[in-house]
Amino acid sequence: MANFHWYLLLLLLIIPILISSFIYQLDTFDAAPLPNDHDYFSETISVPKRHNHVLSVSERVGEGLLFGPEDLAYDADRGLLFTGCDDGWIKTVNLRDDDDDYLKVENWTFVGGRPLGLALAKDGSLVVAEPYQGLLLIRERGKVELLTESAEGLRFGLTDGVDVTLDGKIYFTDASYKYPLKDYMLDVMEARPHGRLLSYDPKTNQTLVLALDLYFANGLALSPDEHAIVFCETLLRQCKKYHIKDEKKGTIELFIQNLPGFPDNIRYDREGHYWIGLTAGKTRLWDLIFKYPFIRKLLVALEKYNVKIPNGMVNGGVLSVDLDGRPVSLYSDKGLYHVTGGLKVGKYLYQGSLTKPYLNRIDLNKHAAQAKYE
Ligand SMILES: *[C@@H]1O[C@H](CO)[C@@H](O)[C@H](O)[C@H]1NC(C)=O
Ligand SMILES: *[C@@H]1O[C@H](CO)[C@@H](O)[C@H](O)[C@H]1NC(C)=O
Numbered sequence: 001m002a003n004f005h006w007y008l009l010l011l012l013l014i015i016p017i018l019i020s021s022f023i024y025q026l027d028t029f030d031a032a033p034l035p036n037d038h039d040y041f042s043e044t045i046s047v048p049k050r051h052n053h054v055l056s057v058s059e060r061v062g063e064g065l066l067f068g069p070e071d072l073a074y075d076a077d078r079g080l081l082f083t084g085c086d087d088g089w090i091k092t093v094n095l096r097d098d099d100d101d102y103l104k105v106e107n108w109t110f111v112g113g114r115p116l117g118l119a120l121a122k123d124g125s126l127v128v129a130e131p132y133q134g135l136l137l138i139r140e141r142g143k144v145e146l147l148t149e150s151a152e153g154l155r156f157g158l159t160d161g162v163d164v165t166l167d168g169k170i171y172f173t174d175a176s177y178k179y180p181l182k183d184y185m186l187d188v189m190e191a192r193p194h195g196r197l198l199s200y201d202p203k204t205n206q207t208l209v210l211a212l213d214l215y216f217a218n219g220l221a222l223s224p225d226e227h228a229i230v231f232c233e234t235l236l237r238q239c240k241k242y243h244i245k246d247e248k249k250g251t252i253e254l255f256i257q258n259l260p261g262f263p264d265n266i267r268y269d270r271e272g273h274y275w276i277g278l279t280a281g282k283t284r285l286w287d288l289i290f291k292y293p294f295i296r297k298l299l300v301a302l303e304k305y306n307v308k309i310p311n312g313m314v315n316g317g318v319l320s321v322d323l324d325g326r327p328v329s330l331y332s333d334k335g336l337y338h339v340t341g342g343l344k345v346g347k348y349l350y351q352g353s354l355t356k357p358y359l360n361r362i363d364l365n366k367h368a369a370q371a372k373y374e
Contacts, residue, residue, distance in 0.1 A: 020298060027301040031293035032192050034215070038236060040291040044260040044282055047319065049329040049369035054317065054360075055336060057367040061350070062093055063358040065105040071161075071219075071265050072343040072352050072359075073118040073126065081345065082108065082126060083352065083359070084115025090128065090138070093359070095345055111136055111144050114181055117162035117172065117219070117265070129159040129172055131181040135200055148200050151207040157194070158184065161220035161231060161265060170200040171210075171229050171244075173217035187216060188235060189296040197231060197242060210242060211252060219265030219341060221274055223323065230255050230274060230325075232263035235290075237282060239263060239325070256325040261315060261332075262286075265341030265352065273320040273328060277341035277352065281315025281332065311337070318342030318351055329369035331362060 034040070051057075062069070068086030075082065079096035092108045094101045109126075115136075117129035127147075128136040134149030134156050147170070149156055158175040165171075176194040179187040187194060195217030197210045215235035222229050227245045232238070238257035243249050261278030268274050280286075289295050299309055316339035317332025331342070331349060340352035344364070351360040 020302065027297065027304070029186075029190070029297055029300045031190055031296040031300070033293055034191055034236065034290060038290075039258075040287050042258050044237075045256070045258050045327050047260065047327040047330040049371050051329075051331045051362075051367060051369040053333050054331045054362055054367070055333040058351070058360040058362050060358040061103055061361055062091075062105040065357075066091055066093075066359055067357050068114075068355050069352050069359050070114075070116050070340045070354060071118045071129075072267070072341060072350055073120045074343060074345050075120055075124065077124075081343075081350065082118055082120070084111075084118055084128065084130075086114055086355075088112045088114065090115055090118070090126065109138050109142050109144065111138070116160050116181075119162045119164045119170075121164045121168055122166050123168075127162050127164050127170055127172075129162040131158045131160060131175075134159050135162065135170065135172055137202075147202070148205075148207040151196070151198055151209050156196075156198075158187075160218055163220050163222045163229065165222060165226050168202055170202070171220055171222065172198055172200065173214075173220050173231055174198060175216050175218055175234075184216075186300065189300050191215070191235060191290065191293070191296065195233070197229075210250075218263060219267075219277065221266045221268045224268060224270070230266055232266055232276065234262050234264065234279070237262055239266060239276065241325075254325075256321055256327070259319065260330065261317065261319075264339070264354075267341055267343050269320075269344040271344070273322060273344075275342035275344060275349070276319045276321065277339050278315075278317050278319060278332070279339055279354070280313035280337045281317070283312060283314065285312045313337035318349065331369060 069083035073082045081093040090109045094104045113132040119127045125139045135147040137145045156174040157177040160175040162172040174196045176187040178194040193213040195214030196212045215233045218232040220231040237259040239255045241255040261281040264277040316336035320328045338354040347365045348361045
């Protein structure tokens, strides 16, 4: 009987390995290592102030009406928060707290697809990065124009982050020319630089490529003096700074690296801080997945045969950094993932989400991150 048990155990071990390697051999998906100088197991930057259990102090806004509210833009004149949802709608949330309609959600303009980056221009029009169509402009509610959908003969595949200068020039990212949004995990698993940083000038109708070979070029924010833009490269857990003016014009430098998670959107709060959404925290498992392309290839191959792999996403949140890229505070929770960004309006920090049907918000006066934390 003992022999029989051994035999069974061996079969149970060997069969999945044989099947996996067979599937692996068949699959043509070609995963790449990250750049040579990438340190997979580096320590993350230390953040002076933290709040590690923000879910317990968060309030839900627009529950059941805001499906995957990804990016956020606030119009202080109208007291309206704009957000792009998974159902193709740009929706607004009324943030005038003296109004009867405080926190009321409205369907504002339907753009279709799945709106990601949003930025308000000085004249009140809204620029939208829509991953399937390209860069869109909404001058008045309900009217959507396509501004640009390609540059240097290459069509955008995943228009993602956007910001606009006071004189109307638009900076934006294309996260991947290769994979559409619905397959973004394939871009992550392949780990090749398919992203570009771009600009669009409405005065000349010209689209320019400012940088290419970026690793999932994601959120983007203008610096308050409009001398530079900061943009995130999700795969490398870092943000870079591109200079648009002065003697450094056209050059790129690192802004912050070794982030505690994978950065998504970045927004400036007009109070000296950028807020960076971390879709999920860095974990040992993700370190290994990125270190070894064969693991990524195997995961993709198995996924095709509907072998569901737990996504291992924990510790999402929002990180604030100062204008020089020094970390200031981190608001996170073990149970958070798919956090897309943070926008501070008054005392509240609003958190976007790729998949939840609501916005989370935290009262920063009551629940500020602390230097001593558990
Ligand atoms: C807003 O849009 C959603 C999704 O398309 C729809 O289900 C809902 O009925 C709309 N709400 C209003 C008030 O029109
Ligand atoms: C802007 O440029 C695009 C691409 O070159 C072109 O298709 C479009 O017609 C132009 N729009 C205007 C208003 O000139």
